[in-house]
Amino acid sequence: MTYTWCGRAAAAGETVWLALSDGGGPYAEAAEAARREIQRGGASAEIATWQQFLAPGRAPPPLVIAIGSGAYAGLAESDLRAPLLATLLPRAAFERHAERAGRQGRTATAVYLDQPPARLLDLLRLTLPERRRIGVLYGPESRQWAPALRQASAERGVTLAVAEMAAGAGLFPLLQDLIDGSDMLLAMPDPHVFNSLTVQNILTATYRRRIPLIGFSPAYVKAGALLAVYSTPSQVGAQAGEIARAWLAGRPLPAPQSPREFSIGVNGDVARSLGIAFAPDATEKWIEQLRLKERAP
């Protein structure tokens, strides 16, 4: 992985490309947030799908922001010679193509969707202080979080029960053992473990043991997870826009980073079912407390 740390002089009237995985929805939302930040620096930004930008005869831009893993993958594989900033994608997806993106002397960085382990554990300490045994089921793509999580749990005095699913192995036996020794199950993004076909049974299994599942997107909250901490497309888009503005202003591109801003979703029905009581304004308070903690030196 190669990062270029040298900045460059801002050039007024330069247009940054905002390349979408596909038009509309969360991608457009993220792109709009990024453009707003770019325009605040006096530069302009053009929003289109990544395929449109790869049309022949176009002059390369100073910077390309790939929104979504699709746009990032497509651009990383292309011959486009421009620094690449990826956002609205999980870390695993970024790292899958980072090597290829770094070839040909291109610089590439990202604003992930993955929340930092410290934030996750802090939130769990805030919301479920009695549950101290956290189960985590890793898959091939999420196992990279294991060291960070282990460290964060150690710092916070909570027990981490860990299981790792090998490719092609049965999910249920692992899950059974894991939840038998946990108070909650923390889901880390990995399509091999958590996907639309497995979530129902995982939720059923945890519910039968009366332990909550902590998800990583609003869809999980809707599907039956007790709560989830996540960043919205606007939040990550704005963060990418700020990085672009800074880069255009001559600052170097930062290393790939976790999202700064975040949201918390709670499923009140699941909470009631599990006998957990949250205050009506609990999420705002938690966000406030977590921000305070993260900004503290």
Place this chain on the structure above:
Amino acid sequence: MRLSLGLRGRMLLATILPAIVVALTLAAILLDRQYRSLDEAMQARVRADALQLASTAEFGVFAGNREVLQALVRATLSGDGDVLAVSIYDPAGVPLAASGKSTLAQAPAISVGEQVFQQGDATVAVVPILRSRLPVDDFYSDAGGLDSAGQVDGYVVFEMSRRRLDEERNRQLLIGVAIAVVGCFFAAWLALSLARGVIRPILHIGDVVDRIGQGDTTARVARDAAAVMPGLEEGINHMAQRVGFTQDFLKQQIDTATAELRQRKDEAERANSAKSRFVAAASHDLRQPLHALGLFVSQLGQLPLQPEVKPLVRHIDSSVQSLQDLLESLLDSSRIDAGLVTAKPADFPLADLFARLALEYNGPAEEKGLELRVRYRDLWLRTDPRLLERILMNFIGNALRYTARGGVLLACRKHGDKATIQVWDTGVGIPPGQLQAIFSEYVQLSNPERNHAKGLGLGLSICDRLARLLGLAQGVRSVPGRGSVFWIEVPLGIAGETEAAPISEVTTSSQIEGTVVVIDGDERAATGMAGLIAGWGCRVIGAASSLEAIARCEEAGLVPDLVITDTLLPSGEDGVAAGLVLRRRYGVVPVLVLSGDVDDHLLANAARRHFALLVKPVRPGKLRAIVQQMMAPDPPPPSES
């Protein structure tokens, strides 16, 4: 083959058949629909149950928890009595849980996907257990090309009994049949009542036409029947009226004509009857003098006469004979015409009849130089003997009259229950074309000059009428120039006792001895009779009454050996009574009653007393034969009838 159905049958067929076809078709369609929807409902139910089980079993299969799955299938089985078997397999077809008695020989293939089919008495659903899908794959967890197609974790095989379905089907069938039957009955009832409304008037009109056809011109089509076919009713009623009018008119005309004819006929009958009565009366009045004349002539012939007078006497005698014959025929004919002759059938011996005929005609045949042969048979016949004798007398008289040489044969032949009496002659014969004509009145074939010695031609006509009266067949066969045979067929009778032996040959030449009392009011007849009888060698005492006869006998000192008396005596006494008076005086003495007419009462009276009876005019020959016989030591009572 054409069925012959009446109007009613055809109407009923035309109305009931479509109704029944509709009712049955509707019932069949309803049943078919019901069956189909029952089948569909059954399949849907089995599928729904299987899907529900698949959904419930998803986590158990995911968790690989066989106990849970076994509990689940058991609960499913016990929860529904219709479920025969439930089983859950993993994707490889390895059974995870099973309960109940499966009808399947082996696990069904899952590769074909969801399926519902029928296996024996069960409906089977095979449903895959699909992973529930929750929409959590978004940009937060990039699937990155992972296969997110629906995953099959196993499958559920659900078998449900069709028993209840079959029961329901049977129930539906019963209901369907019941509806069809009720429908048919209703349709038939409706058709019947509709058809009746049409048929009844038609049948009624048919009846009326029949009645008119049989002559009831008062028959009319009723009003309610006319409601169906007003034109027909009007036409038929009009026709009936016209026929009635015409018939009445014709009847009146016929009645008038008939009355007129009846009047004419009555007039004619009255005239005929008057004529017959006149003839009968005239004949009766003629008898007495003719009887006397015959006796006188006969007496004259017995006297010693000069040779040139003798032929003259013979001619007179012959003329008198003819006159007597003619009178007898006229009398018979008129009596038959006047309806005075009635048949009195009786059983009698043929021999008696033949004997009397021989007695009657021996003399005349001898006189003509002919031979009368009689072939006796021991037979009894049944008919009126008196009338039969008259017929045969006519046949024989006829035969003698038309036969110049040879003879006449009287014979009888028995065949079956009948006897045919035949009279053969060797006479002139009858041409074939005339055979029927001879039985008509006044027909004489070989007498164009109307020689009265040959009779009036009434004889065979009388035979014909008498035979018809007796119901006997008669006829004639003839060969011209060779002779004829007249025959009459008489039924056989039942044999009884023979009252008298057949009359044997009578010798006419011998003298008769004894005393004969002749009682007759008519002086001429009495004188003639007395003279004749005296000529035969008898002593004759004549008288006008019984008392006078007794007085004369006392006077002469004689006892009568025979009494001959007329029926009507001037004293008002009748012949039978006179005979009885003499019998009282002289004991059993034979009595011969001579009558001018045949009176049934008299006949019966005479027969009861064993008196002989002869009808005048009596031929002298016959009289002599009878007198001779009656004066024989043990005389049988001969009778003319």
